[in-house]
Amino acid sequence: MKVTFLGAAGEVGRSCIMVEEDNTKVILDAGIKLGKKIEFPVLDKEMLKSVDGIILSHAHLDHSGYLPHIYSMGYEGFAFATKPTFELTNVLISDYMRISNPEDVTKQGLANMTKKHKIVEYGKEFKINNLRFRLLTAGHILGSAMIEASSSKSRLLYTGDFNLAVSKLLEPASNLGLKADTLVTESTYSGKDDIFKPEKATMDLMVGSLNDTITRGGKAIVPSFAVGRAQEILLLLDDYMKSGRLQKVPIYIDGMIGKAMRIHRHNVIYCRDELQKRILMNDDDPFKSSNFNVIKTRGERKNIINSSESSIIVTTSGMLTGGPVVNYLQTLGKDAKNKIILVGYQAVGTPGRELFDGKKEIQIEEKTIKVGLEVNTYHISAHADRPHLVNFVKSLKGLKNVYAVHGEKVKADEFVDYINKDHKFNAVAPEQGSSYSA
Ligand SMILES: [Zn+2]
Numbered sequence: 001m002k003v004t005f006l007g008a009a010g011e012v013g014r015s016c017i018m019v020e021e022d023n024t025k026v027i028l029d030a031g032i033k034l035g036k037k038i039e040f041p042v043l044d045k046e047m048l049k050s051v052d053g054i055i056l057s058h059a060h061l062d063h064s065g066y067l068p069h070i071y072s073m074g075y076e077g078f079a080f081a082t083k084p085t086f087e088l089t090n091v092l093i094s095d096y097m098r099i100s101n102p103e104d105v106t107k108q109g110l111a112n113m114t115k116k117h118k119i120v121e122y123g124k125e126f127k128i129n130n131l132r133f134r135l136l137t138a139g140h141i142l143g144s145a146m147i148e149a150s151s152s153k154s155r156l157l158y159t160g161d162f163n164l165a166v167s168k169l170l171e172p173a174s175n176l177g178l179k180a181d182t183l184v185t186e187s188t189y190s191g192k193d194d195i196f197k198p199e200k201a202t203m204d205l206m207v208g209s210l211n212d213t214i215t216r217g218g219k220a221i222v223p224s225f226a227v228g229r230a231q232e233i234l235l236l237l238d239d240y241m242k243s244g245r246l247q248k249v250p251i252y253i254d255g256m257i258g259k260a261m262r263i264h265r266h267n268v269i270y271c272r273d274e275l276q277k278r279i280l281m282n283d284d285d286p287f288k289s290s291n292f293n294v295i296k297t298r299g300e301r302k303n304i305i306n307s308s309e310s311s312i313i314v315t316t317s318g319m320l321t322g323g324p325v326v327n328y329l330q331t332l333g334k335d336a337k338n339k340i341i342l343v344g345y346q347a348v349g350t351p352g353r354e355l356f357d358g359k360k361e362i363q364i365e366e367k368t369i370k371v372g373l374e375v376n377t378y379h380i381s382a383h384a385d386r387p388h389l390v391n392f393v394k395s396l397k398g399l400k401n402v403y404a405v406h407g408e409k410v411k412a413d414e415f416v417d418y419i420n421k422d423h424k425f426n427a428v429a430p431e432q433g434s435s436y437s438a
């Protein structure tokens, strides 16, 4: 098998790799890189002519957002993914089209894209010409999968984004008895110091911080990705509020988060057993909690901003690159009584990262925002941390090669050096466009 890295090499964003065997070529993930300017993987019209299939690990745009471009270039093959991944991808891609309206995406391309879905169940083998594939649970977001690719001679495992810790919504990634000659792993949090506390310990601290803000009469803004972190945090906040540990104030939900909530609700069979039982046996549906208020109009948003009442606002976008969070920050950002809580990954070059780094003035969509409010970070991660990554590498049977992608270059480089110290593996942080035999 041959593997070629078409994106996410030394960076977080535009995930895209090609695996090939004899004349079969399959693309794993087709993402874009969001930032001040949108970047694409190195996969053009000419290369697409020989592609036999595309498999998506999950719905986040850094893994799926290139699909409309691919179908607009005339690709006519299928895309393979789990049912929730397709549903969430549709929502995220239509939001991307509405906001960015990319010139090269055609109506015909979008129409073809929606017709070419092949739904795949976890664990069930499927073939694309000479290659066999399986999707395995990844614990990252609803529907997320690791992708196992097998030929007659070798096996490659691509983690996509994965989480080996238990979360409120999902079981951790499957890691029992996996065999692979080659591992392509994400390395978002592969740095020496990337060691996360258990989710509950972090949430206890975050809830303490929220209570402080509420007591002083402030509002707390929690920017989040629409899919994944938002639902995880909302369900956790609801638990804390119901148990009385978090003071009772309205929790407002703004942006695409509400739509994604509904998709979670009707795909609850893909969530943790505990959550399914709670809904099906006890008639207790946390997705529809009375603590949540979904914002539907600009007027409602304006009223929340202007009211003197304390509240918690969970809104997009997670890295402050746009979305309703900008409206909230313009007014609420000046007041030291208020607080912004960063919970997810903040990519280099995004306003979220600037805020995290302590900047007192940030630019979002040509608007200047003065940072007067308190900035807190509580890492509620949907990714494997360094100890989990190292254990995962060691747990794979028959492993020879490790490629670290989807991580900042310094982290990926240091991580592979660490892995190589064992001398057992050939670990590489690949360059964009490079190929290896796997
Ligand atoms: Zn992701």
Ligand SMILES: [Zn+2]
Residues within 6 Å of the ligand: 013, 015, 060, 062, 063, 161, 406
């Ligand atoms: Zn990602």
